[in-house]
Amino acid sequence: MPREQDEVIPVGRVVATELKPSTPHQFYFWTARQSPVGIGAIVRVATVERLVYGVVTDGYAYSDLMTPMDDVIGADGDPAAVDAHPTERAEIRLYAAAVLRQEPAEPLQPVPIGDVFLATDIDVIAALRMDAYTEGERATKLPIGVYHAAGLRAPVFLDADFLLGPEAAHLNISGVSGLATKTSAVEFLLTSIFQTFPAHKGSVAAVCFNVKGPDLCFLDQPGELSAEDLELYAKLDLKAECFQSVRYFAPYKADGVNLNTLRTNRALSGNTEPLVWGLREVLDFAEVLLNR
Structure with a gap:
C-alpha cells in the first residue's frame, strides 16, 4: 500500500507537460544537478493514493536558451569568455523512467505528480516483484547478485522454482570469450544454490564438463578474493x-595407467577417479539407449 510518510529526503519530483505527459508505463521527473540519479537507477514515486516503482531509462539536460545561437552571441563567439561572466545559467536535469510496478495495481492509471525517492533494499525487492518468493516460511529465493546504482547495493534474488523446480527450463549466460566471466558467473550461481537452496525443495547436485583449460579443475580449492568481493558475499x-563436496572423473592417458588430468598432486588426487566407458556400461544402459 502507498506510504503516508517518508523519512528520506526526495531526490526529485514528477513533472508532466502536454508534450511529455505521464502515462501508466512511463513518467518524467526533475532532479537537482548534483543528484546521484543515473540510467538504471530504481526510483519510487510516493503519494497518498499510489505507490509507483520505476527504472530510469534516459536523461536530459536543459537551460533557458531557445537556440545554441543565444549562447554563442552571449559569449561573443569565444568559449573562453564564458568563464568571465559572473552569472551561471541554470541547468535543469530531467529523467525518463519506465514503470516497473504500481500499488494498487488496479485501476492502472498514469503516474501521479509526486515526490521521487531513490530505492532502498525493500523497494528493490518490491519493484522487481521478488516479494512473491522471498517472504514466508516456504520462500524459494536464491541470491544471484547485487543491484548497484545511485550509491545503493541491494541483494537480487531468483525464484528457485524457475531455475531448478517444476517450471524450470534453462539459464543463458553470455559474455566476452576468454575472460572467464561466464565461468565465474556459473560458479557463483552454483555456490549460491548449494548454500541457500530451500531444504523443503530437496537436494541439488551439479554435473560440470571441463572442455577447455583448467577452469573447473580446482573447484575444491580456495581462490583469492578482494575486500570488495567479500563485501558482496556478505551482502x-x-x-x-x-565447494565442499566435489568428485572429479578423468579419462586415462594413452598408456592406460595415468589419468589425463592436472590433478596429479597427492593432495588433489584423493577425489579424482578414472572415467571409463566400455562394453559393461553399454550393456547396463542398453535398455535406455534402445528405448530412445
Whole structure:
C-alpha cells in the first residue's frame, strides 16, 4: 500500500507537460544537478493514493536558451569568455523512467505528480516483484547478485522454482570469450544454490564438463578474493568459500595407467577417479539407449 510518510529526503519530483505527459508505463521527473540519479537507477514515486516503482531509462539536460545561437552571441563567439561572466545559467536535469510496478495495481492509471525517492533494499525487492518468493516460511529465493546504482547495493534474488523446480527450463549466460566471466558467473550461481537452496525443495547436485583449460579443475580449492568481493558475499549472506563436496572423473592417458588430468598432486588426487566407458556400461544402459 502507498506510504503516508517518508523519512528520506526526495531526490526529485514528477513533472508532466502536454508534450511529455505521464502515462501508466512511463513518467518524467526533475532532479537537482548534483543528484546521484543515473540510467538504471530504481526510483519510487510516493503519494497518498499510489505507490509507483520505476527504472530510469534516459536523461536530459536543459537551460533557458531557445537556440545554441543565444549562447554563442552571449559569449561573443569565444568559449573562453564564458568563464568571465559572473552569472551561471541554470541547468535543469530531467529523467525518463519506465514503470516497473504500481500499488494498487488496479485501476492502472498514469503516474501521479509526486515526490521521487531513490530505492532502498525493500523497494528493490518490491519493484522487481521478488516479494512473491522471498517472504514466508516456504520462500524459494536464491541470491544471484547485487543491484548497484545511485550509491545503493541491494541483494537480487531468483525464484528457485524457475531455475531448478517444476517450471524450470534453462539459464543463458553470455559474455566476452576468454575472460572467464561466464565461468565465474556459473560458479557463483552454483555456490549460491548449494548454500541457500530451500531444504523443503530437496537436494541439488551439479554435473560440470571441463572442455577447455583448467577452469573447473580446482573447484575444491580456495581462490583469492578482494575486500570488495567479500563485501558482496556478505551482502548476499553467502559464505566466501570453495565447494565442499566435489568428485572429479578423468579419462586415462594413452598408456592406460595415468589419468589425463592436472590433478596429479597427492593432495588433489584423493577425489579424482578414472572415467571409463566400455562394453559393461553399454550393456547396463542398453535398455535406455534402445528405448530412445
